Amino acid sequence: MSAAILRAEHMFKEFGATKAVTDVTIELHKGTVLGLVGENGSGKSTLSSMIAGVYPPTKGAMFFNGQEFKPASVLDARKAGIQYLTQEQGTIDRMTVAENLFLGEEDSFGRFGMVNMRRLIIRAKEILEENGLSHVDPTQPIDNYSFEDRKMIETARALSKQPVVLMIDETTTALSKDGTERIYEIIEQQKKKGTAILIISHDLSEVQCLCDEVMVLRDGVFVDLLCGDEVTPENMRRKMIGREFEGSYYRADFECTFDDEIVLSVRELSLDGVFRDVNFDLHKGEILGIGGLSDCGMHEVLKTTFGAIKPSRGSVILTDGNIEINNTTTSVQRKIAYIPKDRDKESLFLPTSIRDNIVAASLDKIKKGIFISPFAERQIANEEAKKMDVKMQDISQMVRDLSGGNKQKVVLAKWLANDSRIFIMDCPTRGIDVGVKAKIYRLMEDFKRQGISILMVSEEMMELIGMADRILTMKNGQQTGEFLRSASLCEADIIQMII
Numbered sequence: 413m414s415a416a417i418l419r420a421e422h423m424f425k426e427f428g429a430t431k432a433v434t435d436v437t438i439e440l441h442k443g444t445v446l447g448l449v450g451e452n453g454s455g456k457s458t459l460s461s462m463i464a465g466v467y468p469p470t471k472g473a474m475f476f477n478g479q480e481f482k483p484a485s486v487l488d489a490r491k492a493g494i495q496y497l498t499q500e501q502g503t504i505d506r507m508t509v510a511e512n513l514f515l516g517e518e519d520s521f522g523r524f525g526m527v528n529m530r531r532l533i534i535r536a537k538e539i540l541e542e543n544g545l546s547h548v549d550p551t552q553p554i555d556n557y558s559f560e561d562r563k564m565i566e567t568a569r570a571l572s573k574q575p576v577v578l579m580i581d582e583t584t585t586a587l588s589k590d591g592t593e594r595i596y597e598i599i600e601q602q603k604k605k606g607t608a609i610l611i612i613s614h615d616l617s618e619v620q621c622l623c624d625e626v627m628v629l630r631d632g633v634f635v636d637l638l639c640g641d642e643v644t645p646e647n648m649r650r651k652m653i654g655r656e657f658e659g660s661y662y663r664a665d666f667e668c669t670f671d672d673e674i675v676l677s678v679r680e681l682s683l684d685g686v687f688r689d690v691n692f693d694l695h696k697g698e699i700l701g702i703g704g705l706s707d708c709g710m711h712e713v714l715k716t717t718f719g720a721i722k723p724s725r726g727s728v729i730l731t732d733g734n735i736e737i738n739n740t741t742t743s744v745q746r747k748i749a750y751i752p753k754d755r756d757k758e759s760l761f762l763p764t765s766i767r768d769n770i771v772a773a774s775l776d777k778i779k780k781g782i783f784i785s786p787f788a789e790r791q792i793a794n795e796e797a798k799k800m801d802v803k804m805q806d807i808s809q810m811v812r813d814l815s816g817g818n819k820q821k822v823v824l825a826k827w828l829a830n831d832s833r834i835f836i837m838d839c840p841t842r843g844i845d846v847g848v849k850a851k852i853y854r855l856m857e858d859f860k861r862q863g864i865s866i867l868m869v870s871e872e873m874m875e876l877i878g879m880a881d882r883i884l885t886m887k888n889g890q891q892t893g894e895f896l897r898s899a900s901l902c903e904a905d906i907i908q909m910i911i
């Protein structure tokens with residue numbers, strides 16, 4: 413193998429008492445795809461962030477093209493040719509698409525501090541078109557676009573100038589099948605062009621397909637570098653958790669098991685331009701899945717069912733008390749939980765503590781008269797954080813400082829604290845490591861046994877087949893079919909109904 417284009421040696425990163433990365437040395441080579449795997453909170457994003465100039469290492473040195481490399485900022489690293497697609501949203505709200513595309517490079521579109529907006533917009537249009545985003549208007553605020561579009565705009569930005577190093581952090585799990593395939597194409601093209609690529613992913617079969625080598629981290633420490641035939645999901649899993657992975661992943665039964673009792677009834681639900689005439693009943697103790705492509709309207713069906721979007725027509729009725737759900741206050745009071753796909757934006761208060769986030773939906777429980785009991789608050793937060801195995805210093809830590817997967821665990825903990833009876837879950841295991849994923853599946857089974865109902869959207873067909881009692885399929889905003897749980901159900905059956 414050729415000499416490394418980028419070498420980060422003996423890297424350390426500490427955040428207060430947290431040792432996020434300890435003495436890790438990593439090398440990226442031209443035209444080579446290196447995978448980086450490890451459990452939630454094992455230091456993957458921290459390591460890649462240091463290379464991308466997000467923050468400096470506590471200790472360690474980086475060499476890029478044989479020269480010592482100390483990026484002062486993300487822009488600095490970008491200018492050197494290091495592009496980083498972050499795990500969460502990497503674009504900036506309230507700025508236009510064009511501004512996001514050229515952040516820090518406006519100078520190249522003008523002279524004497526005057527930016528030639530016309531040239532900037534023309535170039536933005538070109539970049540968007542080259543990346544299959546011709547429906548995006550560069551003059552619009554970026555907030556007007558979906559999570560997926562924003563990720564693809566971020567990707568377009570990363571590729572607008574040929575990168576030398578491209579790092580992709582847990583991106584495909586946030587994307588639809590189309591978006592994921594586009595990323596795979598990009599990886600292949602970039603590899604041919606000699607770009608050094610780093611991929612962080614919890615989808616171990618994806619890692620196996622894409623990567624030439626895989627580095628495994630555990631608790632911020634280097635465990636192993638796997639090459640060639642050693643790169644198998646089993647091997648990675650074992651190295652990640654330090655022991656054999658035991659037990660089944662999905663539900664072991666193939667029965668369609670739930671009560672006849674209907675808990676939630678959705679009738680003729682329509683949102684103009686997005687979905688129409690959606691009808692279904694959710695039963696007590698049922699896991700009802702909805703499958704489709706990302707833009708088929710299923711995410712919006714969940715949001716509308718929770719009362720976060722006003723439908724154009726139709727109704728969502730909670731059978732107990734015959735209550736219409738048309739706002740989120742009612743749904744939270746009535747013990748309906750919602751786990752959105754974009755947790756950073758819709759479900760967590762990032763600048764506050766883990767404790768505050770966990771108790772946010774359970775104020776009734778922690779109130780003593782008009783006062784909030786700090787003791788009850790701490791107790792509930794500690795209990796639920798422990799149930800979900802949140803990797804943290806303590807419950808007073810800021811949520812924004814948690815790793816991606818651990819943020820997701822806090823969202824789940826919040827709704828567990830609220831004793832929710834209906835869980836609406838949008839891609840519940842996005843960005844979650846294998847161990848915790850299995851834990852969430854066990855939790856879902858547990859819910860079922862307690863008579864709690866789950867309405868779940870997932871872009872992973874295996875997850876739907878593995879967990880749901882019934883699966884509804886959607887295409888272009890309309891329901892197209894229904895499948896009952898069975899041992900013979902396979903991915904192809906469902907895919908046929910959604911594309």
Ligand SMILES: Nc1ncnc2c1ncn2[C@@H]1O[C@H](COP(=O)(O)OP(=O)(O)OP(=O)(O)O)[C@@H](O)[C@H]1O
Pocket residue numbers: 427430431432450451452453454455456457458459499803804812813814815816817818843845
């Ligand atoms: N800005 C920060 N302040 C304090 N602690 C942090 C900060 N960023 C990360 N950490 C901590 O460092 C550790 C490693 O986090 P990191 O985000 O690198 O994990 P990860 O491997 O990317 O996990 P995931 O798979 O969940 O994304 C975690 O314990 C996390 O809470």
Ligand SMILES: [Mg+2]
Pocket residue numbers: 456457458499582815816817
């Ligand atoms: Mg991460």
